[in-house]
Amino acid sequence: MRTTRGTTTKSRVATLLTALIATLGLMVLGVLSPAAAQARTPAEQAAVGLHIGDGRLLEGNGDDFVMRGVNHAHTWYPGETQSLADIKAMGANTVRVVLSSGDRWTKNSPSDVAAVVGQCKANRLICVLEVHDTTGYGEDAAAATLDQAADYWLGLQDVLAGEEDYVIINIGNEPWGNTDPAGWTDPTKAAVKKLRDAGFQHTIMVDAPNWGQDWQGVMRDNARSVYDADPTGNLIFSIHMYSVFDTAQEITDYLNTFVDAELPLVIGEFGGPADQYGDPDEDTMMAAAEELRLGYIAWSWSGNTDPVLDLVTDFDPTRLSPWGERVFNGADGIAQTSEEATVYGGDDPDDAEAPTAPGTPTASAVTAGSVTLTWTAATDNVGVTGYDVVRVGGGEETKVAVSTTATATVTGLTADTTYTFAVYARDAEGNRSARSATVDVTTDEGGGTPGGACSVTYRIVNEWPGGFQGDIVIRNTGTSAVSGWKLGFAFADGQTVSTMWGGTATQSGGTVSVSPASYTSTIPAGGSVDVGFTGGKKSANTAPAAFTLDGAACATG
Numbered sequence: 001m002r003t004t005r006g007t008t009t010k011s012r013v014a015t016l017l018t019a020l021i022a023t024l025g026l027m028v029l030g031v032l033s034p035a036a037a038q039a040r041t042p043a044e045q046a047a048v049g050l051h052i053g054d055g056r057l058l059e060g061n062g063d064d065f066v067m068r069g070v071n072h073a074h075t076w077y078p079g080e081t082q083s084l085a086d087i088k089a090m091g092a093n094t095v096r097v098v099l100s101s102g103d104r105w106t107k108n109s110p111s112d113v114a115a116v117v118g119q120c121k122a123n124r125l126i127c128v129l130e131v132h133d134t135t136g137y138g139e140d141a142a143a144a145t146l147d148q149a150a151d152y153w154l155g156l157q158d159v160l161a162g163e164e165d166y167v168i169i170n171i172g173n174e175p176w177g178n179t180d181p182a183g184w185t186d187p188t189k190a191a192v193k194k195l196r197d198a199g200f201q202h203t204i205m206v207d208a209p210n211w212g213q214d215w216q217g218v219m220r221d222n223a224r225s226v227y228d229a230d231p232t233g234n235l236i237f238s239i240h241m242y243s244v245f246d247t248a249q250e251i252t253d254y255l256n257t258f259v260d261a262e263l264p265l266v267i268g269e270f271g272g273p274a275d276q277y278g279d280p281d282e283d284t285m286m287a288a289a290e291e292l293r294l295g296y297i298a299w300s301w302s303g304n305t306d307p308v309l310d311l312v313t314d315f316d317p318t319r320l321s322p323w324g325e326r327v328f329n330g331a332d333g334i335a336q337t338s339e340e341a342t343v344y345g346g347d348d349p350d351d352a353e354a355p356t357a358p359g360t361p362t363a364s365a366v367t368a369g370s371v372t373l374t375w376t377a378a379t380d381n382v383g384v385t386g387y388d389v390v391r392v393g394g395g396e397e398t399k400v401a402v403s404t405t406a407t408a409t410v411t412g413l414t415a416d417t418t419y420t421f422a423v424y425a426r427d428a429e430g431n432r433s434a435r436s437a438t439v440d441v442t443t444d445e446g447g448g449t450p451g452g453a454c455s456v457t458y459r460i461v462n463e464w465p466g467g468f469q470g471d472i473v474i475r476n477t478g479t480s481a482v483s484g485w486k487l488g489f490a491f492a493d494g495q496t497v498s499t500m501w502g503g504t505a506t507q508s509g510g511t512v513s514v515s516p517a518s519y520t521s522t523i524p525a526g527g528s529v530d531v532g533f534t535g536g537k538k539s540a541n542t543a544p545a546a547f548t549l550d551g552a553a554c555a556t557g
Contacts, residue, residue: 049164067295069094139177212240238268
């Protein structure tokens with residue numbers, strides 16, 4: 001979880017990373033070299049469920065499994081159990097579930113964890129379970145130790161035994177702060193050994209120090225010795241990527257170090273919106289993960305103290321935030337790249353019959369940046385479980401949306417552009433239908449639908465000397481969609497916009513004009529979009545008094 005506690009400045013991070021690259025380049029090759037791996041006996045190498053092979057996460061049948069998922073804060077929102085079904089409906093194949101060992105927050109009982117695992121399985125999700133109480137140990141006095149987290153897992157052994165096909169155990173979240181991060185290595189080995197000695201055969205995930213971001217390279221440089229300390233070899237490393245990882249070079253260098261060494265790695269958390277510490281390069285994170293076939297798990301579904309990291313608003317899957325649009329529907333996002341685990345093969349393992357092709361899709365609600373497609377449902381001898389919407393062009397297909405019903409809305413389109421779409425159906429066994437007939441759709445020219453009825457909510461999320469973070473929610477209170485919009489407002493106290501997500505700002509004096517990003521270009525009737533930014537300020541930081549949308553005044557509040 002991204003946090004302001006103990007975070008270093010970007011310049012310090014950059015200096016240290018540069019020094020590490022310069023001085024440890026040859027050392028890293030030696031530390032992580034596959035040839036340095038200890039030999040394991042056949043019994044130690046026996047695969048049970050999800051396991052590691054040649055540096056890859058594999059299913060029990062030996063198929064590659066690439067995690068495409070999101071984090072869900074179950075321990076703080078235990079009543080939001082519908083979220084797992086909603087996360088699956090958005091196309092994810094994995095959910096990382098926040099649990100508490102009771103050392104810091106209310107303990108999740110064995111019966112509660114068993115129910116969570118059951119819900120993951122019912123929704124055909126791989127379940128990564130993590131203990132959050134360890135966050136920032138050594139720097140946050142409230143944090144639990146990895147040994148305490150291991151004891152919690154021992155108390156869950158009865159409910160987790162036999163779930164190796166479906167469950168990965170993430171021993172402790174971000175289990176070391178920035179104070180003496182070298183101290184992470186031995187306790188990590190000891191916690192892994194404690195679980196293996198007790199008989200756990202699950203794949204175990206370990207988070208990096210430095211609040212998960214490993215900006216001092218401790219996990220990277222000790223990964224081989226930690227991996228070799230697990231007699232089963234079923235260990236995967238997790239890097240959390242936030243503002244430390246704000247350049248493509250930093251991201252690709254880190255990921256490739258593990259891939260080249262044949263050591264398994266997942267981006268266990270990542271964010272995209274900028275904060276006062278930097279602007280994470282989520283585009284490179286997602287593109288590199290897809291190129292290298294590494295898993296990623298975005299932070300987080302909903303309920304953050306700072307809602308800029310909420311993928312959906314108020315746990316409502318129909319209210320995707322700009323961050324959610326990016327993760328689910330953007331380039332290299334979940335809709336395009338997620339593949340369901342093959343362990344969810346349906347009730348009939350011998351079912352080889354594919355569904356019929358869906359009907360030709362028809363287009364409606366066409367705007368400059370989106371279109372809604374509807375088609376006649378496919379049929380299947382067992383049952384259709386979902387549909388994949390693809391964009392067709394240049395002899396290639398790109399998955400752009402997934403749905404459990406016979407309709408889907410495709411977003412992130414370019415104005416005044418012709419697209420060709422088609423649909424596939426899937427059944428419970430993973431059999432895929434023939435492709436439907438195609439439909440051509442030309443998006444609107446854009447340039448601004450009249451603003452009409454609108455309201456704007458402006459709030460200051462955070463402030464610090466000389467700067468602040470703001471959030472603007474633009475609501476369409478009219479009866480028709482607004483596309484290609486332009487928001488106007490003015491600062492009274494000399495504030496300036498530094499970075500913005502969900503839109504692009506231009507500023508002249510105190511007057512600010514905001515144009516939408518591709519994924520916020522359309523505001524449906526009765527819907528809203530969210531634009532966030534960081535800015536500079538002097539002593540006063542008064543909110544703008546008025547807002548206009550395409551020149552029309554908006555209500556505020």
